[in-house]
Amino acid sequence: MNSSNALRILIVEDDELTAWAIEEALIAAGYGVCSKAGDYETAIRVMIQERPDLALVDIRLKGQIDGITLSEQLRDIRWIPLIYLTANTEIETYQRARKTRPTAFLHKPFRPLELARQIDLAMDNFYQEKIPTGKTPPEDVFVWDGKGGYVRVNTGQIVLINASGGYSELVLTDEEFARIMPGSVHQAMLLSIPFGNVLLYLGDNFYRAGRSVCINLKYVDRVESDRIFLRQHEVLLPIGKHKELLERLPVIRSRK
Missing domain, CATH: 2.40.50.1020 (LytTr DNA-binding domain)
Incomplete structure (x- = not known):
């Protein structure tokens, strides 16, 4: 795929090794990584400045603000496809995450092929749903x-x-x-x-x-x-x- 057409992805993951593994898998699949963020402040800054096309967000982040709350704020800036990364199988966490209308879930540990499939699923789901009132659509x-x-x-x-x-x-x-x-x-x-x-x-x-x-x-x-x-x-x-x-x-x- 032409690099100017590639999907530009934001990775929000506070484990550095996992973040690097995700980046390598994305690049091998032909996607672009606009940035990696390990905390709330960096993720918000990247969303505003670099305007990614899709976000991969780990539900469990260090600090007081978790990935679910962060995702809600990212999508207040710009409504884009969202994939949650999680090793958590608690039903309460799943139900809370589901209310934010993610376009896919990816359970860790994951295989590179599964990552690419979940991105395809996220893109299909994203354009089949209506944008919530008040949300800003992508350019x-x-x-x-x-x-x-x-x-x-x-x-x-x-x-x-x-x-x-x-x-x-x-x-x-x-x-x-x-x-x-x-x-x-x-x-x-x-x-x-x-x-x-x-x-x-x-x-x-x-x-x-x-x-x-x-x-x-x-x-x-x-x-x-x-x-x-x-x-x-x-x-x-x-x-x-x-x-x-x-x-x-x-x-x-x-x-x-």
Whole structure:
């Protein structure tokens, strides 16, 4: 996988040898490690400064703040996939951790293959669930590339999204598609994620132009009474949507 597309992972583990073993296993599996943290303060700083795509957090950390409380605060900064590392099998601890909505659990000691599988499971689970109200979605999303891995997509480079049954079609800019799929013929990326769930990961610059289409206002080139033009794409505009759309755009009005 291209290093610019690799999943960047934060490891929160206060046992140095275990942290190094996890890092080696992640790098061997093709993932990137943005940083390792052994305490609360370091983990918070990394989340703010380096903005990881996924966090591996040991439930048992030294000090007054454990991994469960830390994870809640990490996700207040940015809602990302979370995998708990634990050697603890107490039902009370499990139930408390479960309330924080982790995307996977990994029991120690673990095998490198199991680590990679849990990351795949975490990514699948993350995009199938809704982001809780008030949480900040990531700037990048990871989508299945059809070749056995996930690829990074910057949401600002999404031109539009179409609903297709229980799937979603992601239409990217030419530049973004060429970056992540070099040498491939440009086509929409089909995601096995419901349309409504995809919309939760998009910013305020996206507008739902119909029941089954959402557009990025950044790429609107022309608006007519019944259609929108975005680069080389044309989207039909339902009755009643024209005025609403214009209110979302910086329109300089003049006499006709």
